[in-house]
Amino acid sequence: MYNFDFHLATNIHFGRGSVTSSLVKELGHGKNVFFVYDEVPVKASGLYDEIISALKAAGVRYQEFTGVEPNPRHTTVNRGIAALKEFNADCIVAAGGGSTLDCAKAISFGVYHDGDVWDFYSGRVPVEKVMPVIAIPTLAASGAEVSFSAVISNMGTRQKIGLRNEKIRPTCAILDPTYTFSVPKFHTACGVVDIMSHTYESYFCNDSGTIPDGFSEAIQRACVESGPKVMVNPSDYDTRAELMWAAVLSISHLSACGRPVFNSPIHALEHILSAYYDIVHGAGIAIISLSWFRYALTDENAPRFAKWAKNVWGIEIQGSDREAGEAAILAFESFCRELGLPTRLSEVNIGRKQIEEIVEAEFAGLKGNETWFRPVTSKEELLAVYALAL
Numbered sequence: 001m002y003n004f005d006f007h008l009a010t011n012i013h014f015g016r017g018s019v020t021s022s023l024v025k026e027l028g029h030g031k032n033v034f035f036v037y038d039e040v041p042v043k044a045s046g047l048y049d050e051i052i053s054a055l056k057a058a059g060v061r062y063q064e065f066t067g068v069e070p071n072p073r074h075t076t077v078n079r080g081i082a083a084l085k086e087f088n089a090d091c092i093v094a095a096g097g098g099s100t101l102d103c104a105k106a107i108s109f110g111v112y113h114d115g116d117v118w119d120f121y122s123g124r125v126p127v128e129k130v131m132p133v134i135a136i137p138t139l140a141a142s143g144a145e146v147s148f149s150a151v152i153s154n155m156g157t158r159q160k161i162g163l164r165n166e167k168i169r170p171t172c173a174i175l176d177p178t179y180t181f182s183v184p185k186f187h188t189a190c191g192v193v194d195i196m197s198h199t200y201e202s203y204f205c206n207d208s209g210t211i212p213d214g215f216s217e218a219i220q221r222a223c224v225e226s227g228p229k230v231m232v233n234p235s236d237y238d239t240r241a242e243l244m245w246a247a248v249l250s251i252s253h254l255s256a257c258g259r260p261v262f263n264s265p266i267h268a269l270e271h272i273l274s275a276y277y278d279i280v281h282g283a284g285i286a287i288i289s290l291s292w293f294r295y296a297l298t299d300e301n302a303p304r305f306a307k308w309a310k311n312v313w314g315i316e317i318q319g320s321d322r323e324a325g326e327a328a329i330l331a332f333e334s335f336c337r338e339l340g341l342p343t344r345l346s347e348v349n350i351g352r353k354q355i356e357e358i359v360e361a362e363f364a365g366l367k368g369n370e371t372w373f374r375p376v377t378s379k380e381e382l383l384a385v386y387a388l389a390l
Helices: 018-029 039-044 047-058 074-087 098-110 185-203 210-232 237-251 265-277 281-296 302-311 321-339 352-365 379-387
Strands: 011-014 032-037 061-065 091-096 133-137 149-154 159-164 172-175
Touching: 011 018, 011 237, 018 047, 018 091, 018 133, 018 172, 032 047, 032 074, 032 098, 039 047, 039 091, 047 091, 061 074, 074 098, 074 149, 091 098, 098 133, 098 149, 149 265, 159 265, 172 237, 185 210, 185 237, 185 265, 185 281, 185 302, 185 321, 210 237, 210 302, 210 321, 265 281, 265 352, 281 321, 281 379, 302 321, 352 379
Parallel strands: 011 172, 032 061, 032 091, 091 133, 133 172
Antiparallel strands: 149 159
């Protein structure tokens, strides 16, 4: 096992009724609250009314901010920063999916800078001071409620970047699975695959360990079991709770502790695509995961895929490790199909010409790709990965 540092500073409140019981207590962080939320799910689920009641009970002033899009734009973050400064807030409450939470986190450090928030993402300005954020997720997916990253997009430069810094973890996260009951099936499915990806990206490496492998496999199995169940019964509390907790455990990277290198090749490749074509993140992850698995499955890497086949998908065959890996990839594809997710770029209107243009423009900007489970060290190799998704 390799050396590692592990830190999860977010205080977590989990379960039915946790918003009412915990929010007033946590509002000790400030008296002027900037409330960032995803309007449709937050109001439809009744969460809006509960949060407003808690804010009033705490006796705080509050200012509402909505309109955060999927793949949040840096311009939206800048708009939020301006509104927060005008209101003179000292605490942020964020409710919604990963995009809303990431936008709020970007606002939390961008407010201490007089320029464009993109200055942080381009590396011109370091994160130094951060406003407290209370995160209330309405979707089990990215784990943004506890993560140390905030992903935003610059459509002008066609970049989607995740800024990582321990300072930007939310101060606390309040997780009530009942507020995920009304999430549409497609977005629930996108969340399931996103949860899985945060742990299988580090699982596929040239290292094995009982503890990190066990964490990863258990999280993935929970998703494989719970995903189809919640499609049939969206109001199944225990299944929704499994997914919500799996999202936290997956993004905490417990399954990456002790690995030789922390990599996220699938997210790197998906971010490039969605910066150009604004794909729903989880759908892009499903597509790129399949092409990445096919690219990474070599004779040398096959034993790892065979272990994945056995311990996550329950596949044991008498053939070679490579055959087991191929069977596992097919099982993952069938799983995505069962959830109603796309598995090919053609399903999101992206063809050969588009990926050739992307590869030509973006290969030079790839980082860490030399240490991926199967390295991508040339434009030809990058094109090969994307071509496997056509």
